[in-house]
Amino acid sequence: MNRRTSLVGVIALTTGLTLTGCSSSDSEPELKVSGAFMPQPVSDMAAGFLVVKNSGGTSDRLTSVTSPLSDDVTIHETKDQTMRMVTSFDVPAGGELDLRRGGKHIMFMKLKQRPKQGEKVSVELHFEKADPIKVDLPVKETTYNPKKQ
Template identity: 55%
Template sequence: MRHRKATVPAVAGALALALALTGCGGSDDGTARLSVASAYMPQPVSDLAAGFLTITNEGEAADRLTSVSSDVAGQVTVHETVDGSMREVESLDIPAHGSLVLESAGNHLMFEQLKRKPTQGQKVAVELRFAHSDPVTVELPVKPATYRPTTGH
């Protein structure tokens, strides 16, 4: 029986396939995998506005929402609500295989020093920044001031 020597490309390909099949180098590589859904902003009735959304992390590692910016406001801050009391925080945790829900009467974004008041039907772009993941830009549709979602929060 004749034996052929394996070529370097063939060995490298076989090794890559073996690593992929065993889970090494797959999507669960110890990083956060973030997605954003259910985003909206109630139409502002003053010089402040709120923003709500859900950040889902399907990754193996936790992350944190650390800051937010938007061209519609001089400042966007992250707020936590505990026992009905709201306070600004430096960050909010996004657990591995979990979600951070920003909702009315709960944790939320505050748009301060509005440069213009967005109206129903418009969209407001925001950039979400995280402790470990790359920034994500999201468009928040402006809903009626009294809007309350029926799902997603």
């Protein structure tokens, strides 16, 4: 009886692991970026804004951003009128990460040059699970602020 119970347990465990493996491959993050822009910088610092939409069945995390514009690119969050650097942002399954003025955003420090309105700034977004995504941020007027739909 003890041997039979062990066999049933092994079969149940193996079946559970197999089903788990199948379901996770069907629910990977599916990320798409839209609404990207950078207000024209007025100093050696700049900010970047965009939306990462996740139509997949698994959440992900934006962990870093790189760009040839600066060797010091970080992600920040503004709460209660205080800006602070963070290590990552959640990109929920079936949801989105909205980087916008007054909230979560990308910070570029010690710019190698100041991009002008009409130019584009290349960035690469790095995620915990998904492959990196390359995005061009169009440089807009300094006061540009798109309306949320």
